[in-house]
Amino acid sequence: MIDEYLYYSTFSGIMVCWIGFAATFFLRKRPPASGESKRDNKAFAGIFLEACGYSFVWIFRRKEYLLVDSAGTFGGACFSLLAVALAVASVWLVMSAVRHLGKQWAVAARLVEDHRLITDGPYGIVRNPIYTGMFGMLIATGITVSQWWALLPACALFWVGTLIRVRVEERLLKDAFGAEFDAYAARVPSLIPGVY
Numbered sequence: 001m002i003d004e005y006l007y008y009s010t011f012s013g014i015m016v017c018w019i020g021f022a023a024t025f026f027l028r029k030r031p032p033a034s035g036e037s038k039r040d041n042k043a044f045a046g047i048f049l050e051a052c053g054y055s056f057v058w059i060f061r062r063k064e065y066l067l068v069d070s071a072g073t074f075g076g077a078c079f080s081l082l083a084v085a086l087a088v089a090s091v092w093l094v095m096s097a098v099r100h101l102g103k104q105w106a107v108a109a110r111l112v113e114d115h116r117l118i119t120d121g122p123y124g125i126v127r128n129p130i131y132t133g134m135f136g137m138l139i140a141t142g143i144t145v146s147q148w149w150a151l152l153p154a155c156a157l158f159w160v161g162t163l164i165r166v167r168v169e170e171r172l173l174k175d176a177f178g179a180e181f182d183a184y185a186a187r188v189p190s191l192i193p194g195v196y
Helices: 002-025 043-059 070-106 129-145 146-178 178-185
Strands: 036-041 109-112
Touching: 002 070, 002 129, 036 146, 043 129, 043 146, 070 129, 109 146, 129 146, 146 178
Parallel strands: none
Antiparallel strands: 036 109
16 A cells, blocks of 8 residues: 555655656747748757657556565665656756747757857756756656656667757757867766766
């Protein structure tokens, strides 16, 4: 009974975070449209791989309630807290990043007219905080619902997709901002503080 309650409360917390995540993009106030100055559609291959990573987590779901089969109730509670905390932090990071980008945010890899290099707020922690938050949501969801063996390939697919997107987007920024972007890239990690 406790394991079932733990699972459903954790699952509910993760789903609330997913609603907040989606709302960040779908309910945001749309700034006035800006003309696009440059676009690179190669990043869509990365989006496909990221979607495949998310699919792995949701398709290969566990059938039991225990968050960790051998961890017992205390271990399950620890993983539950970890998953919800990671999801909340990830959604905050994504919301903050989208707000800082304003009219410059888009699904496509692009630059708009009068594009600025954003280096403050969450962009002072990592250069790609939206992808960091998306990765956090993948892990939090995987901890909660996925079979453990599926989480590793899900992370690998997502990571490769993200690297494709990051390389395309950062090439656009490097072309536009040159030495200013190089200095920023040397100072701030790409996706994970202190790691990469």
